């Protein structure tokens with residue numbers, strides 16, 4: 001199934017379908033679990049079926065949480081406690097849940113062997129932790145993520161501010177990317193060596209909240225102000241979104257508030273693992289339609305979906321003030337002047353210069369890494385394979401660090417650090433506007449990105465590429481904070 005091979009027929013179907021989709025809610029609506037939260041008591045990972053492809057295709061066999069992909073939207077108040085049990089209903093694979101972006105105790109981080117035993121089929125694991133930061137987060141397995149996330153195991157977690165900014169609606173969009181056969185079955189070449197050494201597993205069907213994206217328009221009313229929380233749950237696809245004549249204001253990145261600002265000329269670049277909170281004033285005309293384009297990959301201008309205005313105007317239409325900033329989260333401010341500096345060199349991949357790397361202690365030439373271990377990537381000369389590898393870095397608790405992520409490869413890597421958030425200081429020596437807090441930063445080919453953090457959360461934390469086949473292919477390691 002080709003992503004762009006639909007043309008006019010799809011558009012006509014979309015126009016018909018959109019009428020019946022008006023104001024359709026978020027799939028997998030939460031059940032109440034107390035006054036301060038809305039989420040189910042149990043998340044069961046299991047096989048299910050869902051209509052992901054356009055309507056004329058059959059439903060797709062997926063793996064979901066509580067029978068849906070994305071899994072249920074979890075909502076909890078900032079400072080509240082999340083208590084949720086994972087039940088492994090998969091037939092043959094172990095699993096865990098990683099709470100991406102949440103600064104939680106190490107034992108709740110969901111990394112098999114490193115922070116907890118893997119949860120075997122039929123078993124359960126109770127997660128319980130406080131959520132210190134408001135914002136948009138997500139959850140997914142950390143066992144064979146390149147397969148389990150690609151089969152549909154992922155969902156959004158919203159941590160609500162005590163006083164959110166005033167909007168008419170708060171929407172969550174979980175973006176996913178599926179590699180499908182002509183019969184809309186998930187292609188099972190999850191660990192393809194070519195994908196692994198190149199851009200990762202790119203799909204052919206993009207969904208929003210588990211629905212074929214082009215049949216899932218952003219329903220809007222002229223005059224309303226909407227907060228749109230985007231989560232990129234794709235295993236490799238990077239999005240570069242443009243909202244036609246609209247001027248979205250970025251208020252948070254990876255859940256963390258940022259000085260409200262307009263998108264730059266590249267649009268909203270959202271790599272795997274990343275989130276962005278946008279505030280959009282729908283100032284178009286009733287009945288109007290506007291394409292949301294994805295232009296990240298050169299030469300591939302794809303329609304993600306459309307903004308579809310209802311016929312009437314919003315009741316509260318009228319001039320709005322500037323979008324106010326979100327209240328800051330309680331983060332320790334790193335001071336680059338007193339920071340210790342380290343380099344993390346990202347290496348390998350197709351057409352790269354990496355000739356050999358350390359694999360479980362032994363130095364192997366790249367050909368043997370590939371053939372015998374399915375490894376093509378390394379960080380500082382080590383192809384990360386298991387929890388038994390020595391840590392990449394040992395950081396002292398409470399100290400300040402600047403890490404230079406130096407991409408020596410010909411590929412882009414969204415690098416994610418567990419348990420902490422960091423400020424993005426500079427790209428190739430040029431200061432980054434707003435110095436955003438992030439937990440995942442896109443390091444473009446041959447680029448060096450400097451990040452700064454206070455190592456304030458003790459434990460062994462994963463650092464890895466969120467193109468999940470790159471992670472599996474060696475671009476991962478452990479940062480020890482002790």
Ligand code: C2O
Nearest residue numbers: 098100273416462
């Ligand atoms: Cu979202 Cu280690 O992952």
Ligand code: CU
Nearest residue numbers: 413465467470
């Ligand atoms: Cu990568």
